[in-house]
Amino acid sequence: MSSKVYGRPSSLNDKVFTYCPGCGHGIVHRLLAETLDEMEITGDTIGVAYVGCGAMLYDLFNIDFAFPLHGRAPAVATGIKRVRPEKIVFTYQGDGDLAAIGTTEIVHAASRGENLTTFFVNNGTYGMTGGQMAPTTLIGQKSSTCVDGRDADYHGRPIRMSEMLAQLDGVCYVERVTIDTPKHINDAKNAIKKAFVNQQEKKGFSMVEIISPCPIGWGYNPVDAYAHIKEEVLPFYSLGVFKDR
Amino acid sequence: MSTKQFTKGNEAIAEAAIRAGCMAYYGYPITPQNELTEYMAKHMQRLGRVFIQTESEITAINAVFGSSVAGFRTMTSSAGTAMALKQECISHMSYMELPGVIVDVMRGGPGLGNILSTQGGYNQSKGGGNGDYNVIVLAPNSVQEAADLTALAFDLAEKYRNPTIVLADGTLAQMIELIEFGPEIDPASLPESEEALTGCHGREPRKVAPKNSAMDLEAHNIRLQRKFHKMADSEQRWESLHTDDAEVVVVVFGTPSRMACEMVYEAREQGIKLGLFRPITIWPFPANALLEAVKSAKAIVVLEHNTGMLTRDVRFFTQGKLPVYYHGRMGGCFIDIDEVFSKIKCILNGNDSEWGALNEQQGLWKTF
Ligand SMILES: Cc1ncc(C[n+]2csc(CCOP(=O)(O)OP(=O)(O)O)c2C)c(N)n1
Ligand code: SF4
Ligand SMILES: [Mg+2]
Numbered sequence: 001m002s003s004k005v006y007g008r009p010s011s012l013n014d015k016v017f018t019y020c021p022g023c024g025h026g027i028v029h030r031l032l033a034e035t036l037d038e039m040e041i042t043g044d045t046i047g048v049a050y051v052g053c054g055a056m057l058y059d060l061f062n063i064d065f066a067f068p069l070h071g072r073a074p075a076v077a078t079g080i081k082r083v084r085p086e087k088i089v090f091t092y093q094g095d096g097d098l099a100a101i102g103t104t105e106i107v108h109a110a111s112r113g114e115n116l117t118t119f120f121v122n123n124g125t126y127g128m129t130g131g132q133m134a135p136t137t138l139i140g141q142k143s144s145t146c147v148d149g150r151d152a153d154y155h156g157r158p159i160r161m162s163e164m165l166a167q168l169d170g171v172c173y174v175e176r177v178t179i180d181t182p183k184h185i186n187d188a189k190n191a192i193k194k195a196f197v198n199q200q201e202k203k204g205f206s207m208v209e210i211i212s213p214c215p216i217g218w219g220y221n222p223v224d225a226y227a228h229i230k231e232e233v234l235p236f237y238s239l240g241v242f243k244d245r
Numbered sequence: 246m247s248t249k250q251f252t253k254g255n256e257a258i259a260e261a262a263i264r265a266g267c268m269a270y271y272g273y274p275i276t277p278q279n280e281l282t283e284y285m286a287k288h289m290q291r292l293g294r295v296f297i298q299t300e301s302e303i304t305a306i307n308a309v310f311g312s313s314v315a316g317f318r319t320m321t322s323s324a325g326t327a328m329a330l331k332q333e334c335i336s337h338m339s340y341m342e343l344p345g346v347i348v349d350v351m352r353g354g355p356g357l358g359n360i361l362s363t364q365g366g367y368n369q370s371k372g373g374g375n376g377d378y379n380v381i382v383l384a385p386n387s388v389q390e391a392a393d394l395t396a397l398a399f400d401l402a403e404k405y406r407n408p409t410i411v412l413a414d415g416t417l418a419q420m421i422e423l424i425e426f427g428p429e430i431d432p433a434s435l436p437e438s439e440e441a442l443t444g445c446h447g448r449e450p451r452k453v454a455p456k457n458s459a460m461d462l463e464a465h466n467i468r469l470q471r472k473f474h475k476m477a478d479s480e481q482r483w484e485s486l487h488t489d490d491a492e493v494v495v496v497v498f499g500t501p502s503r504m505a506c507e508m509v510y511e512a513r514e515q516g517i518k519l520g521l522f523r524p525i526t527i528w529p530f531p532a533n534a535l536l537e538a539v540k541s542a543k544a545i546v547v548l549e550h551n552t553g554m555l556t557r558d559v560r561f562f563t564q565g566k567l568p569v570y571y572h573g574r575m576g577g578c579f580i581d582i583d584e585v586f587s588k589i590k591c592i593l594n595g596n597d598s599e600w601g602a603l604n605e606q607q608g609l610w611k612t613f
Contacts, residue, residue, distance in 0.1 A: 043446030046315070049454075058454050064442040066314045067454040069337050072307040075299070079311020079319070080442065082295040083269050087444050105307070108300040 009033035011042045013062050022222025024212025025054035027179045028121055031189045032092075033061065039196060045088040048077045050102075052094035053127040053214075071102025074109035077116050088199055090117040095136040096126045099161050103135075106165070106207075113170030113204040117195045120161065120207055123214035124233065131217035135159045138236055142219065158236065162209045166242035172204040174242040178211035180229040184239075203245075211237055249425045254388045254418040257426075258322070258348055258411065259284035261392035265399040266430035267346070268317035269295035271305035275324045276360040277415035278350035282322065294432065302327040306334040306347065313343040314453050316441025318399050318432060322348035324415075326357050328369055335408050336374025339469070341453050342440070344402035344409070346395070351414040351499075353577050361577020362415030364499055367554035370412045371528045377466060379473040381405070381480055382527035384412040386502045388422035394525075396427050405476055406440070412527060414550070415577075416500040481534065482525035487513060488538035491520025493589050496535070496559050497548040498524050504582040505548055512586070519589065524555075532562040544592050545569045548580055 008014075011033040017026045036042045042063055049058040051070035058065035068076040073091035081089040098106050098120050109116060125143055126132040132145040136158050140149040150158070166174045173195060177188035188210055195206035211233055215225035252260065259281045262270070270289055272282035282298065289296035295312065299305040305321040312319035323331060328349050338345055351366035353359035370382045381401050385391040395411055402409040437443070442451055456462040484502075486509055488494055497505045502523045512519035522538040524531050539545055544567055547556040556571040563569060572588060574580050 044444040046442045046444060048311075058452055062445065062450050064445050064451045065454060066311070066442055067341070067452075068307060068310065069333055072303065072310075072334070075304040075307035076311035076314070078297070078304075079269065079271070079308035079313070080315040081311075082297070082308075083312045083315045083317045083319075084443065104300055105304055108304065112297075 009037045011036040011062050012060055015060050017060065018056065019053065020216045022213055022215040022225055023053070024123060024179055024210070024214070025057075025121060027185065028054070028119065028188075028210050028212060029057050029060060031185065031192055032057075032119065035189060035192045035196060036063070039193065041088050041196065044086075045090065046080055046084070048073045048080070048089065048091045050091065050093040050097040051128070052097050054092060054094060054121055057092055071097050071100070072105055073097065073102065074105040074114070074116070074118065078109050078112075078114050081114060081116055085115070088117070088196060090119060090196070092119045093121070094127065095120070095122045095124065095134045099135040099159050106161070107168070110165050110205045110207070111168045111170045113172075115199055115202055116205055117199050118205070118207040119192065119195075120209040121212045122161075122209055122237065123212045123217065125214050125217035127214045127217050131214070136161075138232060141232075143217070160237065162207065162242050165207060170205055171207070171243055173198050173206040173244050174209070175244075176209040176211065176237060176239050176242070178229055178234065178239060180213070180226045211239075249423045251421050252388055252392075252424050253280055253421050254391050254413060255280035255350070256284045257388045257392040257424055258395045258413065259288075260426060261395035262320050262346065262399070263288055263292065264426055264429045265396045266318045266432040266435050267294070267320050267399065268432040269308070269312035269319040271297050271299050271308040271319075271321050273299055273302045273305050273323065273327065275302075275327045277352055277362065277418050278322050278324045278348065281348065281350070281418070302330040303334070306331040309345045309347075310334055310338055310343060313338065313345045314341070314442050316438045316443065318344075318403070318435065320346040320348065322350065324350040325352035325354055325366070328366060329373060332369070332373035335380065336372070336376055336378055338408045339374075339378035339380065340376065340455075342406040343453070344406050346398045346402055346409055346411065348395070348411045348413065350418045351412065359577055360415070362500070362550065363575060363577060364414055364501070364550040364554070365575070366412060367527060367549070367551060370410050378469065379476065379528055380408050380410050381476060381529070382410045382412050383482070384498045384525060384527050385417060386499050386523065388417065388420055389424040391417055392424055392426055401480065405472060407472070407476070412499070414499055420500075477529040480526060481529050481531040483531035483534045484523040484525060485534065485538045486521040487518075488520035488522055489541070490518055491538075491542050492518040493544050493546055493592055494520045494522050494539045494542045495546050495548060495589075496522045496524070496555065498527065498555060501548050501550060501580055504580065505585075508582050508586055512589075517590075517593065530558055530562060535559065535562055539563065539567060542567060546585070546589055546592070547571050548585060549573045550580065551575060
């Protein structure tokens with residue numbers, strides 16, 4: 001007798017992912033959906049999307065979803081969670097969204113210790129608007145708004161949000177993961193699960209930062225983009241748990 | 246026994262919101278609306294409801310978005326320059342068809358202006374965000390009406406699934422009057438909206454999401470416009486006083502109408518045919534009622550604590566049928582109603598050229 005060992009998670013609907021080849025958002029979506037399935041929380045979860053490429057997850061998941069303005073997801077999630085504390089509420093945000101326009105919102109939601117889970121997909125660029133420099137763009141990395149590469153003196157330096165948020169007393173868990181290898185993908189899934197479990201246990205604010213490739217924005221083919229994560233990105237954005245209490 | 250109590254405008258709005266079943270309030274300090282936020286801080290937590298002093302007005306209104314999308318009555322309040330910060334999300338709430346109440350306690354402008362009472366929020370209240378949308382704007386002129394309109398604001402927001410603005414000013418917010426509150430609604434007793442995000446257990450997932458294609462967004466806009474037309478037809482509110490035979494009709498909204506009212510009574514005692522028309526909804530503007538009110542008038546005098554925002558609407562709706570004069574003060578200065586009365590007498594004497602001279606005496610200028 002045969003049994004199904006791999007298939008589409010039931011937290012996802014049948015719609016086709018429309019991300020570029022090699023884009024990390026699809027992998028992160030899959031991990032998120034598998035986790036919702038395994039924890040059996042699909043029907044009790046409310047998602048808050050963001051403005052950026054991965055925002056299409058609102059349309060791909062079989063869960064309730066709200067679509068906020070650019071950067072405001074943590075404020076919207078706060079407003080939901082405070083009136084529906086029994087539900088699982090998460091935000092899914094990009095680096096432009098969370099580390100630029102929405103820095104205030106994420107810092108204060110985290111600082112208040114809102115019992116929320118945030119998935120922060122850091123691809124070092126503004127994917128959706130065409131690959132402009134993000135606060136997370138590496139020194140030397142080229143983008144459409146730093147054509148000769150990011151210059152520390154001229155453009156300023158990249159920001160490490162996980163390290164920064166880990167300083168806040170309201171935060172219970174921050175981990176940075178990536179999805180460039182099967183092992184790292186498994187680690188990422190464990191982190192995603194832990195961040196949800198923390199919310200179930202009412203431990204406060206959890207964030208998982210996921211270093212993710214944007215081959216289009218980076219100007220690499222997918223294979224090279226994945227190699228670039230190991231060679232260039234992880235030396236600056238080191239993986240690890242920055243807070244766990 | 247009377248249940249009336251002396252209440253400050255800010256606190257009346259807060260208490261009325263609590264009684265209307267407001268489940269979550271989010272605010273950021275700004276004068277002259279601080280007592281409203283403080284009243285909520287004092288009561289919401291004790292009632293088992295939500296109060297957050299947010300890190301900004303932007304977060305406050307976006308948290309309102311959140312509690313609204315989750316299906317609860319929710320409110321924020323602010324003033325002056327900070328109302329500008331809320332406009333992006335008010336527009337977005339209108340797009341996503343989310344109810345919510347926003348109280349604007351007008352203060353001095355432009356920009357940071359000052360903390361004093363003005364009516365400079367008139368234009369912004371009708372919609373400072375992008376795109377084609379409308380919001381009902383309710384402008385009380387007494388503490389009692391502020392409480393009543395706050396309760397109404399929650400009903401209208403829900404009825405049309407659109408944000409609703411209560412447009413007060415610093416004077417009203419700080420004024421203490423004897424008022425009676427409406428009945429208390431327990432948030433738990435309110436029916437759960439069929440659009441609320443509650444987790445999709447046992448039903449199809451709900452998406453409060455954008456319309457990404459041209460066709461979808463056009464169709465959505467058309468649907469919104471139909472809704473706004475219905476609101477425009479059904480929700481006009483106003484007050485007229487002695488307009489039937491009035492030779493001059495004073496048009497005024499909010500607190501300056503209290504002084505204007507006194508002037509009308511005094512004029513009538515002197516046999517001067519003065520009337521008053523007060524829009525209570527700034528949007529939708531009670532245009533037909535205004536035309537009816539000025540039917541027998543030979544002039545309109547608009548009074549306002551700004552440089553003529555209401556005057557522009559009055560001119561637009563009366564289409565040059567009769568002269569429209571403006572008299573206003575700014576920056577927190579108050580209209581001197583005696584000056585106004587002598588100006589009105591100039592008009593009635595057929596000598597409105599004196600109007601200009603009077604303007605100069607006060608260091609005021611005529612708009613347009
Ligand atoms: C207030 C506002 N400013 C700008 C934009 C335009 N905008 C859309 S997506 C985006 C950046 C998204 O970047 P990121 O959050 O990193 O998401 P990614 O596409 O890389 O996943 C910007 C600036 C907007 N929608 N709203
Ligand atoms: S632009 Fe980048 S982030 Fe956006 S879909 Fe393409 S690869 Fe993904
Ligand atoms: Mg990005």
